[in-house]
Amino acid sequence: MNHKMILRTAGLIVALEGALLLLPTLCAVCYSEWRIALWFLVTAAIAGILGLGLVVLTRGCDRTIYAKEGFVIVALGWILMSAIGALPFVFTGDIPAYHDAFFETVSGLTTTGASILTDIPAMSRGCLFWRSFTHWIGGMGVLVLMMAIVPDANGRSIHIMRAEMPGPVVDKIVPRVRDTAKILYLMYIGLTLAEVIFLLTGGMSLFESFIHTFGTAGTGGFSSRPESIGAFSPYIQWGVTVFMLLFGVNFNLYYLILIKRVKSALRSEELWLYVGLFVILTGVIAWNIRPLTAGIGESLRLAAFQVASIGTTTGYATTDFNLWPNLARMMLLLLMFVGGCAGSTAGGLKVARIGILLKSAGKELNRLRHPRSVNAVRFEGKPLSEETRAGVTNYFALYALLLAGILIMIGGEPFDMETNISAAISCFNNVGPGFSSVGPTGGYAGYSVWAKLVLSAAMLLGRLEIYPIVLSLTPSTWRKK
Amino acid sequence: MKIIVCGCGKIGTTLLSALASEGHDLCALDKDPAAVAEVTNIYDVIGVCGNGADCETLEDAGIRETDLFIAVTGSDELNMLACFLAGRMGAGRTHTIARIRNPEYNDASLDFMRRELGLSLAINPELLAARELFDILRMPSAVGIDAFSGRSFEMIELILKDDSVLDGITLQELRNTYQATVLVCTVQRGDEVLIPRSGTFTLRAGDRIGITAAPSEIAKFLRQIGLLQKKARRVMLLGGSRTAFYLAKLLTASGVSVKIIEKDPATAEDLAEKLPGVSIVLGDGAQQELLLEEGLRETDAFVALTGMDEENILISIYAASQSVPKVISKINRDELSSMAEKLGLDSFISPRRIISDVLVQYARALENSQGTAVETLYKLMDGRAEALEFRVKEPVEGVTDIPISVLGKTLKENILIAGIIRNRKTIVPGPADSILPGDRVIVLAGGHRLSDLGDILAQR
Incomplete structure (x- = not known):
């Protein structure tokens, strides 16, 4: 275990967070919130000193890392980021209790969007900006950002990238890790700016345009309005639906389109599965909720928005879907597990994994029918290696096991079962809202400190896809041979 | 520059490592998924799994934007076919290099095959290794020999034993005591690599030194310091x-x-x-x-x-x-x-080191098609120093027509002009000599990546 390199990278992440904290500072200054700006500046200074201190202490260390170090770096980095990111909320008094602030920051960074806030309009602009900005940082990943900026990357950095990027198989899109990170961020920034401009033309204020774009880009879901996107015009609602779907697509496909290989991009099986799922569910739910709405236009708009929001694990809402019929609600609950495409900013199991699971289950059925038949599972036009297939099924097993653990740990909370079950599923899949008391109009404020910590852990486990956190907590990872 | 390396065996891996540290955009191609996974975990390269002689695989690897295609799979025939396809698909842009090591192909027919297949270069690590061995056996006093420009200039490596007469003498004394015009270019002492530029530098027993001189001078010098060994007769x-x-x-x-x-x-x-x-x-x-x-x-x-x-x-x-x-x-x-x-x-x-030197040189020369390209390159002392041969086609501002005594002050740290070859004659540069257009220049560099002769200047 290369402890020095782990500390060095953690230091870089913290220093980077210090730099990123200057943006909410600037925002607070723009709105003349001088006290808030000061506290953000103080936090930025703390992060900067701590981070650069670690970097200086570990200078000249051996840069060689393996997969194990990659996992630990990512887990440690994210926990540190959350711990420091929570400080401004406490300092400014917007969220007085540290555990609440921690929950909110983890929820932001993991792009979950679960909130303990009960009175959003009372928040300062600076804190609201930071809360949503964490979505944007966490969406593409802070380590990917670090690799794009710090000229530190070598061939081994792929281990860090693999640990942070979601999906069953993570590969570079261009030969160098640093260039890959840069391209990903440029595309991310490009799409973000496109949405900001769209929202501005839809009549949203500049501040709210940024807030809601951050929420969509990271597939997070924090809003500055209690009614979420429901407070805006149908035009904006349709636009946000499209952008949510766009951010849930594998970013590698955008690169293929950029280098004019549109055909290869459109050949992606995962993309069609994702689009198909969206179309079918929207149709069924729109038909199911028809009696509650004014007409087919409205029911389609509401169904499409909610399906896109839950499907990409964003968690915005335009209506209180708690009031929907049971069939529609059940579909949304199951959709939480699916999530977006691999290599996107969305959470959940990922459409690719679901596809591979279905195909390998089909292969098993075929094998039972014809024990001597030899057949390979193909995905994305290529035969799937046994390693990847086993990786996906094992991941699913661990995923189910952890979900059971989380359900048990928050099972004692004084809410109905629907609340507890949907809260655990929603947090673990980085969606945000659940049903009943944690529905789109409710929140997580009522949970105990213990449950908030458990759910924070669930969100981190979900965003980093289990392994980094679990491996870091296993003593044998740290033991010297 | 974008380079595809086809075949991730021993040689392929060495090449990827050497070319990655040169800062090229690399794509590793192999039919074995495990081999591809292994190299992408260690080096900053992108991996493609497939047959190198399959158009679709080459397309996937981005052959159309590739500047250099290197085929080093275990099979000569596959290498040739892959290079042929790559050259055609790259449409004149892609240079192709194949490893061809079967002695049957390495005879008079090689040139014909190379031309017809459109190969830029056919390399045979075993033959190159044999040539280097042959050079050392001709001059057994040396522990290593690096030949430049058709053997008219050589750098030989010696190890100073404990009883060496050179122990403890400065370069200034060396020049005065032994009338031979030799130049000490590199000194490896322990784990350090030094490029001595001042006359007060003192040699010590245990040093591994690289010296250059005209071929006739070398024998004289070795005799003077009592290191001359006769050419090996029985091997x-x-x-x-x-x-x-x-x-x-x-x-x-x-x-x-x-x-x-x-x-x-x-x-x-x-x-x-x-x-x-x-x-x-x-x-x-x-x-x-x-x-x-x-x-x-x-x-x-x-x-x-x-x-x-x-x-x-x-x-x-x-x-x-x-x-x-x-x-x-x-x-x-x-x-x-x-x-x-x-x-x-x-x-x-090490055949692997030889081949990686050749390809690093090729890539660097390709990168710098104008100006003064690298003609030969040797990595010395585990790659911590390099010896490069440049051909000076046209005047280079700040370098040519300037006496070495003046030029020496404008060079970067750890750079030494080790030799000038003019009309097939070797000049060990003294203070009054200068580099002229048309010359070939041997430069020693520690810790720099030179691709043009102008790169030796501190300010440019």
Whole structure:
């Protein structure tokens, strides 16, 4: 275990967070919130000193890392980021209790969007900006950002990238890790700016345009309005639906389109599965909720928005879907597990994994029918290696096991079962809202400190896809041979 | 520059490592998914899994934007076909290099094949290794020889033993005491690599030094410092590899008597047919008795060329203990050669390092098609220093027509002009000499990546 390199990278992440904290500072200054700006500046200074201190202490260390170090770096980095990111909320008094602030920051960074806030309009602009900005940082990943900026990357950095990027198989899109990170961020920034401009033309204020774009880009879901996107015009609602779907697509496909290989991009099986799922569910739910709405236009708009929001694990809402019929609600609950495409900013199991699971289950059925038949599972036009297939099924097993653990740990909370079950599923899949008391109009404020910590852990486990956190907590990872 | 390396075996991996540290955009191509996964985990390269001679795979690897395609799979035929396709698909942009090592292809027909297949270069690591071995055996005092520009200029490496007359003398004294015009270019002391530029630099016993001089001067100098060894007349080769075959051919052509020890009957038979005049012994060279019986003690030089680095090291140590004057071992893995050095061996040869030097040079020259391109490149002392040959086609501002005494002050740290070749004559540069257009210049550089002669200047 290369402890020095782990500390060095953690230091870089913290220093980077210090730099990123200057943006909410600037925002607070723009709105003349001088006290808030000061506290953000103080936090930025703390992060900067701590981070650069670690970097200086570990200078000249051996840069060689393996997969194990990659996992630990990512887990440690994210926990540190959350711990420091929570400080401004406490300092400014917007969220007085540290555990609440921690929950909110983890929820932001993991792009979950679960909130303990009960009175959003009372928040300062600076804190609201930071809360949503964490979505944007966490969406593409802070380590990917670090690799794009710090000229530190070598061939081994792929281990860090693999640990942070979601999906069953993570590969570079261009030969160098640093260039890959840069391209990903440029595309991310490009799409973000496109949405900001769209929202501005839809009549949203500049501040709210940024807030809601951050929420969509990271597939997070924090809003500055209690009614979420429901407070805006149908035009904006349709636009946000499209952008949510766009951010849930594998970013590698955008690169293929950029280098004019549109055909290869459109050949992606995962993309069609994702689009198909969206179309079918929207149709069924729109038909199911028809009696509650004014007409087919409205029911389609509401169904499409909610399906896109839950499907990409964003968690915005335009209506209180708690009031929907049971069939529609059940579909949304199951959709939480699916999530977006691999290599996107969305959470959940990922459409690719679901596809591979279905195909390998089909292969098993075929094998039972014809024990001597030899057949390979193909995905994305290529035969799937046994390693990847086993990786996906094992991941699913661990995923189910952890979900059971989380359900048990928050099972004692004084809410109905629907609340507890949907809260655990929603947090673990980085969606945000659940049903009943944690529905789109409710929140997580009522949970105990213990449950908030458990759910924070669930969100981190979900965003980093289990392994980094679990491996870091296993003593044998740290033991010297 | 975008480069595809087809074949991720031993040579392919070495190439990826060397080219990645040069900062190229690399794509590794192999049909074995495990090999691709392995290299993408270690080096900053992108991996593509598939057959290198399949158009679709080449397309996936981005052949149309590729500047250099290198095929180093185990099969010569696959390498040729892959390069042919890559050259056609790259439409004139892609340079192609194939490893072709079967002796049957490496005869007069090679040029014809190279032309017809559109190969930019056909490389044969075993043949290159044999040539380097041949050079060392001609001058056994040296532990290594790097030849530039058609052998008119050489840099030889020496190790100063404890009783060396050079121990403790400065470069200034060296110049005054021995009338030979030699230049000490590099000094490896422990783990440090030094490029001495001032006359007060003191040599010590244990140093591994690189010196340059005109070929006639070198012999004179070696005689003066008591290091001259006669050319090897009787050579024993262990292992009948391709390198041994090429080396035996070169040696017998220059009248040296060669004995090859090979344990595989079929290979031994084959060698005996192809190499008349060479005595082939069937037997296991790891048996000391056999080596003694075959006259190990009477040979002038022993070269261990089996496929196993470890075996080569161990048998070489034994040969050295039997006071064979010159022992050379083939060691492919760099980390093993530094260990072998600690065990008392001094001369090594690594086909992998040779081929990676050639390709790094090729890539650098390609990158810099105008101006003064690199013609030859040697990585010295584990890659911590480089010796480069530039051809000065046209005047270079701040470099040409300036006396060395003035030019020396404007160079970067750790850069030395080691030699000038003008009209096939070697000049060891003195203070009054200057570089002229049309010359070839040998530059020693520590810790710099030079691709143009102008890069040697501190300010540009």
